[in-house]
Amino acid sequence: MNDFLLLDRxxxxxxxxxxxxxxGAAARAMKTMGLARLWLVSPASFPDPVAExxxxxxxxxxxxxxxxxxxxxxxxxxxxxAALTARRRDVSLPRLGPRAAAAEIVEWRARGExxxxxxxxxxxxxxxxxxxxxxxxxxxxxxxxxxxNLGAAVQLMCYELRMAAMGEGACHAAAECMPExxxxxxxxxxxxxxxxxxVASGFLDPAKPRRLMPKLRRLFGRARLEKGxxxxxxxxxxxxxxxxxx
Amino acid sequence: MNDFLLLDRxxxxxxxxxxxxxxGAAARAMKTMGLARLWLVSPASFPDPVAExxxxxxxxxxxxxxxxxxxxxxxxxxxxxAALTARRRDVSLPRLGPRAAAAEIVEWRARGExxxxxxxxxxxxxxxxxxxxxxxxxxxxxxxxxxxNLGAAVQLMCYELRMAAMGEGACHAAAECMPExxxxxxxxxxxxxxxxxxVASGFLDPAKPRRLMPKLRRLFGRARLEKGxxxxxxxxxxxxxxxxxx
Numbered sequence: 058m059n060d061f062l063l064l065d066r067x068x069x070x071x072x073x074x075x076x077x078x079x080x081g082a083a084a085r086a087m088k089t090m091g092l093a094r095l096w097l098v099s100p101a102s103f104p105d106p107v108a109e110x111x112x113x114x115x116x117x118x119x120x121x122x123x124x125x126x127x128x129x130x131x132x133x134x135x136x137x138x139a140a141l142t143a144r145r146r147d148v149s150l151p152r153l154g155p156r157a158a159a160a161e162i163v164e165w166r167a168r169g170e171x172x173x174x175x176x177x178x179x180x181x182x183x184x185x186x187x188x189x190x191x192x193x194x195x196x197x198x199x200x201x202x203x204x205x206n207l208g209a210a211v212q213l214m215c216y217e218l219r220m221a222a223m224g225e226g227a228c229h230a231a232a233e234c235m236p237e238x239x240x241x242x243x244x245x246x247x248x249x250x251x252x253x254x255x256v257a258s259g260f261l262d263p264a265k266p267r268r269l270m271p272k273l274r275r276l277f278g279r280a281r282l283e284k285g286x287x288x289x290x291x292x293x294x295x296x297x298x299x300x301x302x303x
Numbered sequence: 304m305n306d307f308l309l310l311d312r313x314x315x316x317x318x319x320x321x322x323x324x325x326x327g328a329a330a331r332a333m334k335t336m337g338l339a340r341l342w343l344v345s346p347a348s349f350p351d352p353v354a355e356x357x358x359x360x361x362x363x364x365x366x367x368x369x370x371x372x373x374x375x376x377x378x379x380x381x382x383x384x385a386a387l388t389a390r391r392r393d394v395s396l397p398r399l400g401p402r403a404a405a406a407e408i409v410e411w412r413a414r415g416e417x418x419x420x421x422x423x424x425x426x427x428x429x430x431x432x433x434x435x436x437x438x439x440x441x442x443x444x445x446x447x448x449x450x451x452n453l454g455a456a457v458q459l460m461c462y463e464l465r466m467a468a469m470g471e472g473a474c475h476a477a478a479e480c481m482p483e484x485x486x487x488x489x490x491x492x493x494x495x496x497x498x499x500x501x502v503a504s505g506f507l508d509p510a511k512p513r514r515l516m517p518k519l520r521r522l523f524g525r526a527r528l529e530k531g532x533x534x535x536x537x538x539x540x541x542x543x544x545x546x547x548x549x
Contacts, residue, residue: 260542
């Protein structure tokens with residue numbers, strides 16, 4: 058799936074997860090963003106039917122999960138490791154937010170496997186575990202309530218990884234599936250038709266134009282009219298009994 | 304909380320949510336990002352202890368939730384509405400991803416209340432409901448498995464809103480000098496007027512509507528109509544001899 062994004066080189070490592078539902082939610086979150094490699098360090102309960110239920114259609118990610126006893130085992134063979142951390146530590150670490158971290162992670166994953174590590178729901182990672190990770194990442198949450206659910210934090214990071222991996226490609230794809238825009242001439246013909254219609258109806262007095270046409274140009278200009286829309290608008294004007302000049 | 308970000312002007316509207324756990328997860332996700340205003344349209348079960356449990360420390364968001372019967376009630380008084388949608392529709396909508404959508408939403412929230420709408424877990428929003436929303440938003444998920452959990456989708460959008468609100472600054476001045484936007488009600492009255500006008504003119508056959516009104520909604524939705532523009536458009540319709548119902 059989405060091999061061109063190379064997101065199969067990103068391991069999501071969940072450390073000492075207490076609630077199996079969160080493991081399932083993480084699997085689902087990963088799959089929605091094209092990640093597949095889940096590592097579990099000493100989970101409280103795995104496999105577990107609660108995890109299966111929460112994973113929904115991402116049972117394959119759960120089935121492929123690797124369970125190990127310690128974080129170093131989960132990091133074996135990686136070239137780069139980032140770790141989520143909410144707490145302030147006595148050694149003040151340089152932290153990145155999710156977006157900047159994702160940009161760095163996807164750069165590294167072009168060179169080998171990378172890991173993104175999430176600690177226990179309540180206690181996070183130990184200082185020793187955090188010391189094994191090159192990049193601490195902190196989600197810029199509400200200072201009055203920064204307690205993201207584990208599955209939600211995995212969703213957010215995997216989304217940022219996907220966005221970073223897609224880069225500008227996403228915008229291109231979206232633009233390509235948009236309908237055909239109207240040409241300049243078609244739009245000008247529509248405005249001429251509109252002007253003659255509202256002059257004929259008495260709404261626009263050519264002697265006192267009140268900047269009406271510039272205002273209407275501004276409105277339809279913002280909409281970036283499509284070819285089919287110009288046809289509809291001109292059909293509406295024609296239905297009111299004015300065929301237009303062209 | 305975080306009043307300077309003005310995220311208390313953003314309503315999160317959950318439509319026909321099936322699982323109360325997702326309502327709780329949404330409340331928690333909102334609060335972690337500094338949002339507080341939750342609206343529930345015909346939830347299957349609310350209040351519900353499962354929602355309370357999943358909300359964790361965000362019980363205050365649940366307690367303040369407003370429950371209404373229909374989407375229009377939840378949108379009353381807003382100046383802008385964005386809606387999450389995964390499905391392809393026959394009218395191909397211009398879609399934004401979460402980041403671009405968040406940038407637009409935070410700009411609008413400087414001018415009034417805005418709504419971010421999420422449909423039912425399985426069936427999403429109806430076409431009619433989607434037609435009430437100016438901006439369709441699609442999360443660029445894995446095409447092989449795009450099924451984000453509702454709470455995860457809320458987390459992701461609220462995160463992007465917070466990032467956009469934190470990152471702006473220079474945009475405030477621009478928003479303030481922009482003309483006053485039309486309200487949801489004014490826009491709906493315009494569409495009702497337009498529909499009755501083109502039925503009267505014979506352009507729209509109610510027996511064979513050909514998706515004309517959805518197409519027109521999409522066009523004018525992209526334009527983000529201003530108050531003065533709605534007045535001009537309704538004046539034009541009236542000049543063709545149809546006063547409209549309202």
